[in-house]
Amino acid sequence: MSLNILAVDDSRTMRDMIRLALQPAGFTVHTADDGLHGIEVLDGIAPDAIITDINMPRMDGFGFIDAVRGQDAHRATPILVLTTEAAPDLKARARDAGATGWIVKPFDPAKLIKALQMVAG
Numbered sequence: 001m002s003l004n005i006l007a008v009d010d011s012r013t014m015r016d017m018i019r020l021a022l023q024p025a026g027f028t029v030h031t032a033d034d035g036l037h038g039i040e041v042l043d044g045i046a047p048d049a050i051i052t053d054i055n056m057p058r059m060d061g062f063g064f065i066d067a068v069r070g071q072d073a074h075r076a077t078p079i080l081v082l083t084t085e086a087a088p089d090l091k092a093r094a095r096d097a098g099a100t101g102w103i104v105k106p107f108d109p110a111k112l113i114k115a116l117q118m119v120a121g
Helices: 012-025 035-042 061-069 088-097 109-120
Strands: 004-008 028-032 049-052 079-083 101-104
Touching: 004 012, 004 035, 012 028, 012 109, 028 035, 035 049, 035 061, 049 061, 049 109, 061 079, 061 088, 079 088, 079 109, 088 101, 101 109
Parallel strands: 004 028, 004 049, 049 079, 079 101
Antiparallel strands: none
16 A cells, blocks of 8 residues: 655654655655644645654644644545654644544554554555
């Protein structure tokens, strides 16, 4: 299954880890280094799913999710939050903003692939 994924994270290492986990499974991975950049990248692609961090400069993950959900073309695009945060109130806030799921870093590549296939397949 070839899926088109947008990964938004301010850590270059994390973006590289996501790409290294997903590309061998046949995914096409587009990356952005914060929420504002993510909105710019989103303009030129039609992702099957989006992965976003929460804590980022310029626009955090909550703002990014709100901005994505505000676009008609991406209202139903699955969004997985990939973060070091595990607090229930943050999970609830992400869900309320429109996030589809929550994965805590460090992530298991096989679980990330499976989660993406489940939400976008």
